Amino acid sequence: MADKVPLKGLFDNSGNVTGLAEYRSADGDTLGVIHGGTGLATVATDRILTGNGTSAMTAEANLTFDGTTLTVTGNIVATGNFEAQTQITTVDPVLLIDSGRSGNPAGTDDAGIIIERGSDPNVSIFWDESEQHFSFATTTDTGAGTDNTISVSQQTAIKAGNITSTGNLAISGTLTGVTNFNLTGTLQFDSGQTVDEISNDVNLTDGAATALVTENAIKSHVTAQASAFAIALG
Incomplete structure (x- = not known):
């Protein structure tokens, strides 16, 4: 079914309807939210519409959600950076890093966590692929870019209770x-x-x-x- 163009009334100077005409974006015609429209003449590519009462909707390029809870029943796929201003929590007891990898990883493909510490050196807990062991270290890396190697500035201290080793x-x-x-x-x-x-x-x-x-x-x-x-x- 083809899109339908809404009609508008044409009025004379006395406010009497003299005829009907189609809505025209060239004339700045829009259909307000209160009448089931968006209040917008056009919407640019890759925009999400957000409402604000009966005012015209806003076409968001960078969406800001000001509500309390956003529930998504499907998957969320982010091709850019994912930044959280508060805590990230999960009910899944297992966290998978580097999901979707196939084949054998290269010696430069380390995997782990980097903790940013402001003016102090960053610290990292990661699997060192080239050395084949876990490493606790300070690093100058930030996790940005496509370089998966985590450099080691200095090994850090580890405090633990009992340590049981079945190997060397x-x-x-x-x-x-x-x-x-x-x-x-x-x-x-x-x-x-x-x-x-x-x-x-x-x-x-x-x-x-x-x-x-x-x-x-x-x-x-x-x-x-x-x-x-x-x-x-x-």
Whole structure:
């Protein structure tokens, strides 16, 4: 069915109807909201109309919603940036990042979260694709652009409760503030030396090249040797 053109009454100077004519945008004719129209002569491409009582609608290029709740029952696809002025909450317990990727990611395709900190360095928690591990670091990156690599300025401190590792635990710095350190397996130093036992053998007869001797064992052994030496001297 073709679009219909509304009609308007033509009036004389006394206010009497003298005939009918079609609405013409060239004459500035519009059909008001109160009569079922928009109050607009034309609407530009890619605009959303918003109402304000009985006044003419507004063709929004950048839509601002001033209500309380906007409910969308379908999907929202944003091709630009998505910016929230307040909290972003979700009832889904799983957050998927980098959805829709196919094939193997390149070594430069990191994925994670960057936290902006104003004049202080930004911090990031991300999966480092080139190193194949998670990284906690400060960064100069902001997440803008198409470069998916997150640069590391400096690794950051992590504070946690119990840490359980089923694989290797590599420590390149200092291990401080440890109350209990339960180790199953071997301890390897940068020199390549491996330790797999803490020995309390006061006689130092274990002979294992991979055993560390406790202070108590060494003290007891030295005391025993000193006593034996004193007895031998008479």
